[in-house]
Amino acid sequence: MKNGLYVFCGIVIAVFVFIRYDFPFLAQASEHKQTSPKLVIPLKNSNGQQAGQAVLTENEKGVNVHINAFGLKPGIHAVHFHEKGVCEPPGFTSSGSRFNPFNKEHGLEKPNGPHAGDMRNIFADTSGTVKTTIVNPRVTLKKGEKNSLRDADGSALIIDENGDDLKSNPVGKSGNRVMCGVIK
Incomplete structure (x- = not known):
């Protein structure tokens, strides 16, 4: 039996x-049912070379960020949405500050946070490759919304050289911006 x-x-x-x-x-x-178009965002490194892509879709849980990137140093990296859809290497400072339409504090662990563009850290394997998906419930791809990544000047997806400590203002000690992709 x-x-x-x-x-x-x-x-x-x-x-x-x-x-x-x-x-x-x-x-x-x-x-989950997808409720928006699929946006394919080419990622470039600080030399301006192609370094992968991110695919953005949206459903009832938020914006899904499917990252497939290469050429990173192995280890933990911060990933954020920034306020301007401009990616001028090498430092990508042209993308502005973190996307923060609701004037929150930086960090997923902050009581008065997080920024809408804050997301969990990602991990690059020993070959410097990342293949992962993150869901961000604080942003939308729908045009005309206050928290839209697709406003008049667009936004950017940034990968930083180090992990984000998820609490320090203004940027979580995540180091330099090493990859960037324009969202329009």
């Missing part, structure tokens, strides 16, 4: 895995 229960559980798990991974169209019903 006990062996039969183990066999039954194993079959149920195998069927779930088979359906979930071999027939993705069946699994889509459980995923």
